Amino acid sequence: MNKPLRRIAIFCGILVLALLIRTNYIQYVRADELNANEHNRRVQIERYAHERGNIIVDGEPVTGSVETTDSDFKYKRVWKNGPMWAPVTGYSSQAFDSSQLESIEDGILTGNSDDLFFDRTLSMFTGEKKTGGNIVTTLNGAAQKAAFEGLGDKKGAVAALDPQTGAVLALASTPSYDPSVFAGNSMKDSDARQKLLKDEDKPMLNRALRETYPPGSTFKVVTAAAALENGLYTDIDAKTDSPLPWRLPQSTNLLQNEGNIPCKDASLRVALRYSCNTVFGKMSDDLGNEKMIEQADKFGFNEEVFTPVRADASVYPKDNPPQNAMAGIGQASNRATPLQMAMVASAIANDGKLMQPYMVAQRQAPNLDVIYTHEKEQLSEPLSAENAQKVQQMMETVVQDGTGTNAQIDGVTVGGKTGTAQHGLNNSEKPYAWFISYARTDSGSPVAVAVVVEDGNANRDDISGGGLAAPIAKNVMKAVLDGK
């Protein structure tokens, strides 16, 4: 009986060998694939097993991590003054992923980025607890506060830039939300998120970057720049060829001005001061669609902007002459994000040079070593320094004795432009109140702001922009100037 016994012994050996091969196969060959599987909860557990790095404003974190016990995720994200900072940080939730800076800089914040490889290896030997790195932002706490509180319970957004560097100084959007309410993994978090998603006011929409509005009269600045750049007009105080009333091309419709203002053959300076639709509409028509698109593109229109958080592309449309004329005064299909209009103001304030907007100044390793510093970068030069200064003079007139007097700051030169954008079919809905501005000191301009308030209730052009939006812009500029 021994021969079959030996064969059975071999058979048993084969069984064990098969198991050994199988365990090698799944634990060695397939290990990476299994670990990367989307259903593998271990990935999530590891992700939340240690403290997430922070997003830093003015040297202080606006985020934090707290230990939780309600699930196997150890740490949960919290925000200090979440509603104010949500448009900057985005959210990071155990159950609902993350967005914006929290998402884009996830590698650094979790500490899993390849850039942190040496850091991780080092702390493996020193036995340090793993933590995430930090993101140092360019935001200005005081400016952000001024913007957020200025908007208050009104619906709207503020974007403020440093014209000389492109640094984002403020990015507010109201109504806002507190990302902390759904940072966890419980039913409560899920309910809170559902409530936010169902809210008609769309609190989770980042209006400063992701909502495009008709820019209204604030766009006249771009039209003026196009006229100067293309040599249509060269002297801002010379009379323009602007009949009143002016009939839209290929149309019987007359373009109207708001109120009885001196727009017939008005100079550029006067036209901008009173916000003459007829002057700028005709200017846009004279330049033509192509040149207007070209100028708008130089200011950053028709392309998404990455700060690194993505901003929707603002649109200056390809269109027929009457629509092009309307787009020239910021109506028709012309749409811009608040960030875009802040970029327009900052390019003019910076003598024609448009800097790439950015909000991540530095990335820090967990041990605070700086692993990345942003170098300022010029995006384009929408207009020459000479022309930029001409537009500056025009905008400063607007604030001195035009529609934007509400933005005046003692002892500082401020340039601005108001706007009230009609929207809805036949102007049926409440207009958007706009204000774009910049402040200028001896050492150039430290801040340019765009403000949009969605529920402007006054109907008269310019006054509502000046009345609702300009004071907010003024406070944001003041906050930046006071901090200097």
Add this chain to the structure above:
Amino acid sequence: MSVVTNTTTIGAIDAPSRRNTELVLVAFAVLISVFAYANVGLALNGELPAGMLGYGLGLALLGGVAHLAVRRFAPYSDPLLLPLATLLNGLGLALIWRLDQSERFQAIKTFAPAASKQLMFSAVGVALLVVVLIALKDHRILQRYTYISMLVALFLLILPMFFPAVNGAKIWIKIPGVGTIQPGEFAKIIIAVFFAGYLMVKRDALALASRRFMGLYLPRGRDLGPILMVWAFSILILVFETDLGSSLLFFGMFVVMLYVATERTSWIVFGLLMSGAGAVGVATFEPHVQDRVTAWLDPFAGWGKEAASEQMAKSLMAFGSGGTLGTGLGQGNSDLIGFAANSDFILATVGEELGLAGMMAVLLLYGLIVERGVRTALAARDPFGKLLAIGLSGAFAIQVFVVAGGVMGLIPLTGMTMPFLAAGGSSVIANWALIGILIRISDTARRPAPAPAPSPDAEMTQVVRP
């Protein structure tokens, strides 16, 4: 036969008993297990677990008592079987205790810690081993109970049919006040006794009375009867109790023993053909089995839809996350698998927390037990002992393969438990009894042969008278 040979473990005469080797190895097994237990405590709570002393002493006591019993009642037995079983049982206890600490389990209302119960069952198992060693002076006594054991085995196998299914399989019986018992585990041993007894008597008929057909020796119909009966019976278990594992186990064991008894390859071919036909046949109309097969073919396809599939996928991910060296005891997340993590799927915890290295070590421990069992069969001097030893070790090997292969996705999952490692009273007790019987057979096999009786005729024949 008067030559002393030590080239095999089983020496002819004056073989060393190796009892001291066994003692050292048992002590080693206990020590390793205690280290594992301490490791879990340190990893989970940062301190040595409070129950460590009790656990260590308990395990040492079990190993020690078993060793003393072997030393006294089976002094020539194989020295590896007991330490291997002790090591696996001790590791299993540490793993079960580790899973008891899982917060995910504690959140489940029906969850009850299993480690202390397992220690108790291990004690019962070791007690049963001692009883086997004392009561069973010679394994050949079991031959007398061939047909009684058949009846007992049948009774045990049929019994669960009258109890409600648990998790889709009718393999448990519930005795109020005692708990649930899996009679199949005990039936495994008893049916091996029946097979060994039956085949020993019928082997010549089965082996020799056959016709040649297409190159194979086909047995006569009347000899084919019993094998067809066993085949039908295992299919019946599969159908009525939806217990794929046990059917495979009993049938596999029978084929192995039949092959050894008759030395006819044709039996194996028959066995494979019939089990294949049976499995395919049942799989076509039994949804429980179909689920297992689908889950096996692509575990991730049924994620979130089928429990079996999700469990399988979770098990694979546990193995994968262990990688080569594992996360370390207490530091993995194998409890994500859910309710069966401490029984059917306990190997996934080994895979995740001890890694590929630990898995290979554990599989080799099982391999060694099987190998010692086969060696015992080789060394046994009587056909009954040979058959019983190969049947038991073959069954053990098949069970390990079916369970480990199942949780690793090599074959469809069947729902048996890893011997010694998994939480479960019947399993631990039955497997200690199995080890007890193997120890008894190996003792008989290795016992020095009695000196030949002096032959009164010897002198006479050698005298050459001039």
